[in-house]
Amino acid sequence: xALDRQRDEPRRxxxxxxxxxxxxxxxxxxxxHPFPDRMxxxxxxxxxxxxxxxxxxxxxxxxxxxxRLTRENRLKxxxxxxxxxxxxxxxxxxxxxxxxxxxxxxxxxxxxxxxxIRIQTIGPGLCLEERMQEAQRVDEIIDGGLLYAFDGDxxxxxxxxxxxxxxxxxxxxxxxxxxxxxxxxxEIVTAVGKMGLAVRGLYxxxxxxxxxxxxxxxxxxxxxxxxEIIDRVTAVVERIVEQERALRTRFKTQRPARFQxxxxxxxxxxxxxxxxxxxxxxxxxxxxxxxxxxxxxxPMPMTRLNDLLRDIQPGVLANAAGRAxxxxxxDAARAxxxxxxxxxx
Amino acid sequence: xxxxxxxxxxxxxxxxxxxxxKTQELSxxxxxxxxxxxxxxxxxxxxxxxxxxxxxxxxxxxxRAPAGRQTHHVCPxxxxxxxxxxxxxxxxxxxxYTHFQAVLLPYIRKxxxxxxxxxxxxxxxxAELRRRSERTRLEAxxxxxxxxxxxxxxxxxxxxxxxxxxEG
Numbered sequence: 036x037a038l039d040r041q042r043d044e045p046r047r048x049x050x051x052x053x054x055x056x057x058x059x060x061x062x063x064x065x066x067x068h069p070f071p072d073r074m075x076x077x078x079x080x081x082x083x084x085x086x087x088x089x090x091x092x093x094x095x096x097x098x099x100x101x102x103r104l105t106r107e108n109r110l111k112x113x114x115x116x117x118x119x120x121x122x123x124x125x126x127x128x129x130x131x132x133x134x135x136x137x138x139x140x141x142x143x144x145x146x147x148x149x150x151x152i153r154i155q156t157i158g159p160g161l162c163l164e165e166r167m168q169e170a171q172r173v174d175e176i177i178d179g180g181l182l183y184a185f186d187g188d189x190x191x192x193x194x195x196x197x198x199x200x201x202x203x204x205x206x207x208x209x210x211x212x213x214x215x216x217x218x219x220x221x222e223i224v225t226a227v228g229k230m231g232l233a234v235r236g237l238y239x240x241x242x243x244x245x246x247x248x249x250x251x252x253x254x255x256x257x258x259x260x261x262x263e264i265i266d267r268v269t270a271v272v273e274r275i276v277e278q279e280r281a282l283r284t285r286f287k288t289q290r291p292a293r294f295q296x297x298x299x300x301x302x303x304x305x306x307x308x309x310x311x312x313x314x315x316x317x318x319x320x321x322x323x324x325x326x327x328x329x330x331x332x333x334p335m336p337m338t339r340l341n342d343l344l345r346d347i348q349p350g351v352l353a354n355a356a357g358r359a360x361x362x363x364x365x366d367a368a369r370a371x372x373x374x375x376x377x378x379x380x
Numbered sequence: 381x382x383x384x385x386x387x388x389x390x391x392x393x394x395x396x397x398x399x400x401x402k403t404q405e406l407s408x409x410x411x412x413x414x415x416x417x418x419x420x421x422x423x424x425x426x427x428x429x430x431x432x433x434x435x436x437x438x439x440x441x442x443x444r445a446p447a448g449r450q451t452h453h454v455c456p457x458x459x460x461x462x463x464x465x466x467x468x469x470x471x472x473x474x475x476x477y478t479h480f481q482a483v484l485l486p487y488i489r490k491x492x493x494x495x496x497x498x499x500x501x502x503x504x505x506x507a508e509l510r511r512r513s514e515r516t517r518l519e520a521x522x523x524x525x526x527x528x529x530x531x532x533x534x535x536x537x538x539x540x541x542x543x544x545x546x547e548g
Contacts, residue, residue, distance in 0.1 A: 064474060066474055068473070069457070069458040069472055069473040070458075070470065070471060070472055070473055070474075072468065072470055072472065073458045073459070073460060073472045073473060149470070171500070174500075175503075178502050178503050178504075179503065182502075182504055183502040183504075184473075184474035185501070185502050185505050186474075186477060186478075186497070187496075187497065187505075187509055187512060188496045188497060189477055189488070189496075189497060190497030190499060191497075191502075192471075192474045192477055193471075194470045194471060195469060195470050195471075196469075196471065196484060196487055196488050196491060197469075197491055199488060199492065199497075200492065200495070200497045200499060201497070201499035201500065203499070255491075255492055255493075256492070257488070257491075257492035257495045257496075257497060258492055258493060258495025258496065258497070258498060259495075259498065259499070260498050260499045260500075261499050261500060
């Protein structure tokens with residue numbers, strides 16, 4: 036059984052060709068409990084119950100539900116990671132932990148991560164401000180029922196001092212094939228780092244760059260307001276988008292045959308391949324997305340391409356198949372999922 | 381000036397923390413600063429120099445209790461010690477930020493600069509923070525009034541501050 040898909044939200048910005056998705060994360064801890072690393076299993080259970088209880092009466096449209104993650108449902112946890120609804124570290128945690136989800140609104144509240152509570156809201160394209168407002172609404176639900184750990188100078192008290200202050204991480208996933216191809220991405224990573232922001236791979240901290248996908252997020256959390264952080268990340272993302280667009284144009288005009296061959300080759304392989312490894316699929320989907328965004332390939336909704344990035348991941352494939360898949364079966368299922376998406380009207 | 385810790389090498393790193401109005405200063409050589417975990421850049425390049433940070437740092441900060449008594453070394457709320465904080469890079473509970481402030485402050489400054497929180501405030505603490513900033517404002521005005529020998533105004537301000545304290 037596949038999880039509900041995230042709602043396809045209306046186009047709200049002009050960066051959908053390059054900005055794949057937006058994510059807001061707020062870290063919160065309760066005042067009267069030790070942080071998760073020092074908690075007993077009973078305390079972890081108690082917090083999960085308390086937080087989950089706050090969301091039960093609120094159903095109108097959001098369909099909040101709690102998923103308890105145990106050793107027995109590691110596949111479920113993997114699917115949630117591949118949906119970017121929980122972090123890989125959270126999925127592997129051994130203490131009692133769970134997540135309150137509203138797939139319809141792109142909301143997940145992880146209880147028992149590095150901090151007691153991690154509120155996360157995601158959405159397609161570049162929509163930091165809107166996702167921040169949604170995260171703040173969720174924050175107010177919890178704030179209305181439980182006492183947060185807070186200090187006038189240090190702000191929201193977090194397990195790791197790197198998150199003190201607003202405890203906000205605002206991140207945008209960008210598809211940057213031209214900057215990757217030209218090697219200019221290295222300068223961008225350095226420049227962005229100097230501005231107090233970070234560039235990471237697909238699944239956040241420590242993860243590899245796949246399919247020319249990068250996450251840009253703020254590093255500094257203390258001393259700036261939430262709006263200032265959002266404005267700063269937005270400004271940097273817009274600047275990177277501009278540079279990617281300029282390079283794409285240059286690539287297309289200077290070497291048109293090479294560009295066309297590259298994106299049509301991806302189209303051909305993805306439309307006909309019967310076996311696709313994860314690595315091949317990510318590389319080819321990157322080229323496909325590039326071709327569609329530039330109007331070279333037949334038009335296709337960007338949301339469908341975004342969904343594909345998720346639907347070809349191992350956990351989602353196994354979940355859709357309803358059984359564990361070995362490498363061969365997985366590559367066949369992946370190729371099937373891609374062909375189905377490309378032929379859908 | 382020689383390093384306050386090893387007393388052998390020239391001190392090239394200087395730290396100052398102020399806790400509850402009490403200022404403490406440290407002058408260290410590069411190696412001891414790295415061992416204390418204060419010189420992140422250097423420590424990353426030469427991890428072998430990373431020693432027992434809490435022992436060194438808490439000695440120097442006067443945090444280490446006399447032999448046999450380790451009360452200051454452990455957070456009274458959650459029981460975590462400085463070694464564990466240093467090893468994991470994580471505090472054990474909200475009170476650690478108060479209890480180990482002298483040790484954590486240089487780290488926090490290094491990460492975030494000399495900054496204080498300016499963002500959202502939980503609903504339960506909004507009134508208290510408003511009172512605190514109102515008090516700071518009134519106290520500044522009071523000093524100004526005293527400086528200008530406007531004693532009538534100063535008396536008014538003093539009453540306002542007293543009133544604010546009563547409300548708290």
